[in-house]
Amino acid sequence: MTDILQAIRGMNDVLPDESYRWQYVESILRDIMAAYCYEEIRMPVLEPTALFKRSIGEVTDIVEKEMYTFADRNGDLLSLRPEGTASCVRACIEHNLLYQQAPRLWYIGPMYRYERPQKGRYRQFYQFGIEALGFSSPNVDVEVMAIAWRILKALNLMPYVKLEINSLGTPQCRKQFRQTLVDYFTQYKDQLDEDSLRRLGTNPLRILDSKNPSMQALIEDAPKLADSWNDEAKAHFAAVCVGLEAVGIEYKVNSRLVRGLDYYTHTVFEWTTDQLGAQSAVCAGGRYDGLVTQLGGKDTPAVGFSLGIERLLMLFEQQACKSPHPHVYLMSLGDEAQRQALCLAEELRTQFPALRVHFHATDASLKSQFKRADKLQADVAIVLGETELAQGVFGYKHLKKAQEQQSLTKPALIHQLQQEFLQHV
């Protein structure tokens, strides 16, 4: 027997009973982006590995452990993108978008990380992201957070999420804080767990992120980022807080929020939830003023976020979101009737472009076709059986009202559909 091949672990199919939710969320995202005058950008899923090493950082979990990297037939080292910011910045530099304008961009698509799959954590997952390049104003940090807030509100998810913010300060503050942390944790080296010990030499800020209970007391007493902020960092963060309050966005300052990617400066933020177990971050981002220069472009401030679509949908699952049902279910008996039903379906779609017409194309009995129409919650059945065919009429039965089946001529049928669905289609 031939083996049945399966999808790669952590990479999911989105089946028809879920895809309408994706479409619904995507339509909300597009509408909100139009309202904020952000424009779409589409980047390749494969990029040179060097792009991610230079942007996300050589000693981050993503680059060290999670990238799908391989040499192509030419021997060039490529990686499936683990996130969108690096590609977006690369594209802006490559196509001179930064010299003519300050682009505000959005993207949606699959990202790849070789993580241990579990609920809410996948190896292929979808991100929706936005990046505003060319603005140093803290008000743009606020606008970016307001966009996430509006998306979450539009999906009625506010009861499940909260916003946490922090500031990494300027690159100088960050550097100084790194040293302060190394000095602090080195004193307690014998109390560090394996992960933290490794991070002490590579990325000490990430020790603050540790969820290990035995590390919490040490982390609690660790120096705070805020103590290393200079005047510029303080002023920027204060303006962000004032802006959030002015717009009416609730937030909490989390002095331990550092984020897992190296490119951040100043504001960092996460919208988190307690509904998805360990995978608490639904949407995350921040300011990354140094990244454009790091990737070879001119000095350009920037800020953005990405949200995980699967995580968003898992929260959204808790709410009713109905799959669109057929307006009209076209059923027939016999070859000739089925062909006529096919033609009628096409005619109806031409005449009423928004009418959802389901053409039943099997030889099943009318009884089972009615059953199927009921299951799909169709509003109206149009029946083409032997009698109808012989008389040149169409059976018309409303499936949600207690009405007898009628026999209608074509013009009467069109009129009836107009009456029934005029307001909707």
Ligand code: HAM
């Ligand atoms: P990130 O925190 O690595 O940031 O990812 C952003 C979001 O992607 C997370 O909050 C989560 O919702 C989702 N996500 C990440 N990994 C997985 C996974 N394995 N499975 C499912 N969902 C996942 C970034 O990627 C930055 N590029 C965000 C950014 C944009 N910063 C500035 N601009």
